[in-house]
Amino acid sequence: MRLAEIFGANVRRVRLKRGMTLESLATEVGLAYSYMGGIERGQKNPSLDVAERIAKALECDPVTLLRVTATDK
Template identity: 65%
Template sequence: MRLAETFGENVRRVRLQHGLTQEALAVDVGLAVTYVGQIERGLRNPTLDVVERFAEALKTEPLILLQKATSRES
């Protein structure tokens, strides 16, 4: 799996854990909702700045959003 896809899956997982919609997350991150959707589907390659913005909005560490599932479970 590509890192962009892993990041997108983690963003979606954490967003849902926080009970946020894509629209609410988009507002918190300061990006268009379509961009957030593309991120979650692994269609965009976010910059490190964008990774950091998502982590701050989701109240988590950037590394958590970049880790593959098997790395998180260990």
């Protein structure tokens, strides 16, 4: 699994755990809904600045979003 796919899967997992919609996360981060969806699908590669903003909106450590989980293997 590529790093962009791992990042996206983790963003989605944490977002759902927090009870956030894709639209609310995109709005909070300041991104278009379609771009945020592309990140979650591993189709877009966010900059480090955007990754940091996503982590802040999700109230988690940015490293958490890059970590490989058992379901990613």
